[in-house]
Amino acid sequence: MILPIRRLLGSFCALALLIAPLAAGDLQMKLRFQQETAPDSGHFHQLTRDEAWKPEKTAIIVCDMWDLHHCRNAVLREQQFAPRLNAVLKQARDAGVIIIHAPSGCMEKYADHPSRKRAEQTPKAADIPTDINTWCYQIPSEEDGIYPVDQSDGGSDDDPKQHAAWAAELTAQGLNSKIPWSKQTDMLTIDPERDYISDKGDEVWSILAQKNIDNVILTGVHTNMCVLGRPFGLRQLSRNGKNVVLMRDLTDTMYNPGAWPFVNHFTGTDLIVSHIEKFVCPTVTSDQIVGGEEFAFADDKRPHVVMVMAEDEYETAQTLPQFGGDFLGRDFRVSYVYGSETDRNSIPGLEKALATADVLLISVRRRALPPEQLEALRKYVAAGKPMVGIRTASHAFGLRGKEPPEGTETWEEFDAEVWGGNYTNHYPNGMKSMIETVEANAKHPILRGVSREPFPQVGSLYQTAPLAAGTTMLLTGTVEGKPAEPVAWTFRRADSGWSFYTSLGHKEDFQNKSFQRLLLNSIYWAAGLEVPNHFDLTKPAPPQRKG
Structure with missing residues (x-):
């Protein structure tokens, strides 16, 4: 006996009846493929050709x-x-x-x-x-x-x-x-x-x-x-x-x-x-x-998280895909977008990914972009969609006021407008800092499961104060003898969208369970999902064979 299907078909039958006939002539096909960003990099641009x-x-x-x-x-x-x-x-x-x-x-x-x-x-x-x-x-x-x-x-x-x-x-x-x-x-x-x-x-x-x-x-x-x-x-x-x-x-x-x-x-x-x-x-x-839209299964409710990586200093092109593969596949659809290896001021596939993104995670450092790529980013933000940023995202699309290369544009106010931040510089790497919870906001969902014990920061402490109105500070960092600096916060933007930013994100931070949980929580929070009370941070071991 065939299973009952009335409930399952629903709008799909109606859609099939309403779709316009295929136009005469050639089939106009858009082929999606992936191309390695550089030989043996293990990272791939998702591209299309007509x-x-x-x-x-x-x-x-x-x-x-x-x-x-x-x-x-x-x-x-x-x-x-x-x-x-x-x-x-x-x-x-x-x-x-x-x-x-x-x-x-x-x-x-x-x-x-x-x-x-x-x-x-x-x-x-x-x-x-x-x-x-x-x-x-x-x-x-x-x-x-x-x-x-x-x-x-x-x-x-x-x-x-x-x-x-x-x-x-x-x-x-x-x-x-x-x-x-x-x-x-x-x-x-x-x-x-x-x-x-x-x-x-x-x-x-x-x-x-x-x-x-x-x-x-x-x-x-x-x-x-x-x-x-x-x-x-x-x-x-x-x-x-x-x-x-x-x-x-x-x-x-x-x-x-x-x-x-x-x-x-x-x-x-x-x-x-x-x-x-x-x-x-x-x-x-x-x-x-x-015609119409792509088919999607009714039970596929996963928010689409797009991770954009275009920085060299902290190796997030390695750490973020590993993080996403280990921890996000249960509840999210995750896409990875990489900066070009041959053109510093291009992020291939960015516009396509942004078209379906529900959460955008930025790990970019001082890039100018072609106008069409930057415009797609501006449209995403202006729509009030959620943003998550780590480390160099505070100065992702600014060149310290320098003129961008011909055919590209910058977004010098990105830090202030998107993160509510005020990045000016960072302390020398040799000056160690301690990260602490802002106790007044300790019950914020993004801090759920994050240790309340202070922990040392691996990289340099960013100077980010003062924050804009509309921010809620979650973590601070302190260098001995210096005033505390904001390290993690949320921000209600002028477009009514929500952002989360943390100046953490050093390669070794990804081995710290407090940072892992902080970043996980921020993605659930940004997607509008309940932040789990418990999350197994044990990385799944792959089978010892191919296929």
Whole structure:
């Protein structure tokens, strides 16, 4: 029995009916990919490029959108995005795109279907690649990266009672609860006059060859398993020269949050998509075919935290991604944006990231920016959205009054306007300071779980006083014989948005549990979430293997 779907479909069916038809002519595709900031840096710019595809030279392969699955949650998620996928297939088909349905292991069900016969009768291509009929576990480009999730437990995210009840229901229907699928879901239309049905690598390759297909879109489930590894999957098509992409918003993963890296299920999907963009192929979204917005799962409530890193002194390009990977994946979607390695005054991908950011964390030092990048930042702040800043964020976009390079702009008032600060200089590194809680504000949520015991600061103490009206001081730092300086505070900006800033953020601060908790709390607070009373600051150990 198919699960009840009325509640799950909701607006998605309405959306499919309201979307305007795909315009005639080329498909205007925006491919997202990741490029290493510098050789062997381990950091990646998230970039896009525009391509125009001929519909008649394009195919969509629908991978394993089965009618049932042994994981109940997997079925529920598939039922959420199936109506949107069906709308994509209809409009792409009508534009001249070839549709190949690939419900693996179900060919017997379609033995007499015209679309299956069409695939079987397609002449074998002369250039069928070696091993095209085998599963592909890795391609050479992936050897440079660590596979981002542990799926060795099969990836089911059902809770045990739910999973047992679902298995019993499948068994009662006379099905094998471990392999209950027998066909593609009926929520997707198969056009008997135009579509193909095949789960065989050589057949799919031959269809592509006969139709002179250059461009292939993969969609369906599950990205970390079938979509990547099948004979017709991303790896095989990528390594054999097809211009293949993943439709990243119409897919899912088999990932259990109880496995490493112990993150939200949807964060697990994001990690796999990121791996694909770095090492396998670009990605696209369904709105490029049907218009409107990208599809999003109803249960994906994660705020989007964007971390912007463009400073060299404190190595936050290493510490912040490590921090985000260790501690934020449970409740947040996290993106990382890096300053250019070849152009000091550019932060590639900043505008795109800001368009969907819910919290912006800044770790930048004295950069001028192209006008379009700085304008995107100004618009984000003016919208009253939350900001978090560490260390050099107080002088992120100022050049001490110097003229910026041609074609760039500065924001000299950034400290005062965004953080409510007044950075003027810092004490010499040799002058040690002690950090203390402002007792009058000790119950502030950002200080929850932060030790009340004074602790030594690793880096130099910033001179930040006096703060602007609208600030609430949380921590101070003192150098012997000098007045106390504000070290951490919140600020209600003129645009009514909230900011948190701390002059902590030295590389070694990230080993201090008080600083870890302070920064964690500030992100929860900025996102409007309840700051946890307790948080396990033990870093999850990765499995001792790849893939």
